[in-house]
Amino acid sequence: MTEEVILSVRNLEKQYPITEGLLRREVGRVRAVDGVSFELHAGEAFGLVGESGCGKSTTALSLLRLEEPTAGEIRFHDEDVLDYSRSELREYRRRVQLVLQDPDSAFNPRLTVGEALEEPLRVHGMVDSTRRQRIVTDALERVGLDGDDRASYPHEFSGGQKQRIALARALVVNPDVILADEPVSALDGRTKADVLELLGDLQTEFDLTVLLISHDVDVVRRFCDRIGVMYLGKLVECGPTQSVLETPHHPYTRALLSSVPSLDAHTPATATGEQTLTDDLPDAADIPSGCRFHPRCRAIIPPEEWESSSETWRRLMELRLYLEDDWSDTEALARALADGGRDWQSGDGEFESRLRTAFALPETLPERVEDAVADAGAALARNDLAGAREQVRAVTATVCEQESPSLTDEYTSHTVACHRYDPEKPGEALDGTRTRQAKEERTDAN
Ligand code: SF4
Numbered sequence: 001m002t003e004e005v006i007l008s009v010r011n012l013e014k015q016y017p018i019t020e021g022l023l024r025r026e027v028g029r030v031r032a033v034d035g036v037s038f039e040l041h042a043g044e045a046f047g048l049v050g051e052s053g054c055g056k057s058t059t060a061l062s063l064l065r066l067e068e069p070t071a072g073e074i075r076f077h078d079e080d081v082l083d084y085s086r087s088e089l090r091e092y093r094r095r096v097q098l099v100l101q102d103p104d105s106a107f108n109p110r111l112t113v114g115e116a117l118e119e120p121l122r123v124h125g126m127v128d129s130t131r132r133q134r135i136v137t138d139a140l141e142r143v144g145l146d147g148d149d150r151a152s153y154p155h156e157f158s159g160g161q162k163q164r165i166a167l168a169r170a171l172v173v174n175p176d177v178i179l180a181d182e183p184v185s186a187l188d189g190r191t192k193a194d195v196l197e198l199l200g201d202l203q204t205e206f207d208l209t210v211l212l213i214s215h216d217v218d219v220v221r222r223f224c225d226r227i228g229v230m231y232l233g234k235l236v237e238c239g240p241t242q243s244v245l246e247t248p249h250h251p252y253t254r255a256l257l258s259s260v261p262s263l264d265a266h267t268p269a270t271a272t273g274e275q276t277l278t279d280d281l282p283d284a285a286d287i288p289s290g291c292r293f294h295p296r297c298r299a300i301i302p303p304e305e306w307e308s309s310s311e312t313w314r315r316l317m318e319l320r321l322y323l324e325d326d327w328s329d330t331e332a333l334a335r336a337l338a339d340g341g342r343d344w345q346s347g348d349g350e351f352e353s354r355l356r357t358a359f360a361l362p363e364t365l366p367e368r369v370e371d372a373v374a375d376a377g378a379a380l381a382r383n384d385l386a387g388a389r390e391q392v393r394a395v396t397a398t399v400c401e402q403e404s405p406s407l408t409d410e411y412t413s414h415t416v417a418c419h420r421y422d423p424e425k426p427g428e429a430l431d432g433t434r435t436r437q438a439k440e441e442r443t444d445a446n
Helices: 056-063 086-095 113-123 129-142 147-151 159-171 189-206 217-223 241-246 251-258 310-323 330-338 350-358 367-381 385-394 436-445
Strands: 005-020 025-041 045-049 071-076 096-099 177-181 209-214 226-231 234-240
Touching: 005 056, 005 209, 025 045, 025 056, 025 209, 025 234, 045 056, 045 217, 056 096, 056 177, 056 209, 086 096, 096 159, 113 129, 113 147, 113 159, 129 147, 129 159, 159 189, 177 189, 189 209, 189 217, 209 217, 217 241, 226 241, 226 251, 234 241, 234 251, 310 350, 310 367, 310 385, 330 350, 330 367, 330 385, 350 367, 367 385
Parallel strands: 045 209, 045 226, 096 177, 177 209
Antiparallel strands: 005 025, 005 071, 226 234
């Protein structure tokens, strides 16, 4: 890897309108990629990792303008990619090749492997068929196949062999950069390792720069020099692979790592107290305010005046999120709270008592919280779901839902977007005691 920047991405955005009705009136936007910035250095492998649906693949497609970015800047060797003419864009797409997860979708089943691999050469103006065939044969041999395979059809090959053919097809046009989108996720363990090894060999042999997209932390761990962790369209942590994976600072990165099956079967993530990702990624059409991870984050920062334990704070937040679920009415909520428990008692305090039990709230809460839980219970008894939500929301206002954290010092080596994170004291990030207020006090004191 060198310092030379091949591809630079600044504040990249890709939004899709949500329309309704015959007139296709726009009623919202899916912000699939929302202000992503990173650089690819010559010869490096940079990994984008995150759950399915977090915007990784849309980022890759936007880099090639196969999806036209809504905003932002993409520079290739310092040229403005969004300003390219048609012919410049064609040349750019030769130099930046995309390899997809499912090679079947990339091949025309009616073309032989040879024809499929010659096609990009023809598109880029190589008219000499003997030369095309020689290049194709050479590419097939370099990915571990046989030149004679040119005459076969894609369906005659296994999944791993098809991915090798896809790599050969990317190589025939002599690219600078490979964008590999989940290139091994459809393959079994041994084949996955073989194809990753091949990709690494090709990277060295052809001096390639690779952007590897994967939901599998283990794949990026094995292959990448640096990684960026994406969550709901944003980068939340970025840095050298070893640093990010061995000392992850963002609660989402930690949860993602804890959700990977441990090699040590005796220490599951739950035993270490780390958060795991058991629920689904929120809808990208309805993105949470502030830090997008806040509805799932167990490290969410309490209000500055919070006077109880962090465990009680987490339970109260869970109660709040539960109330904010998609309940049709309070009856549905009552049925869920009563499910499997004692009979529902008539009386004003029943909702409050059920909520306290369901979320294991301690008998004594800070006075404001005590009042809010009681008032929420009373509101539910009056069928006022909105009122109940408002009561709990008023005592759980947190900076995490009010302000969107930015990546710290974007161009230093390990950057994090979390209000808890202090680059000067990274070890304190998740100890559950440091609040933003404390950070500000320390800053003032300095
Ligand atoms: S900003 Fe708050 S909610 Fe977001 S990851 Fe950090 S602690 Fe969690």
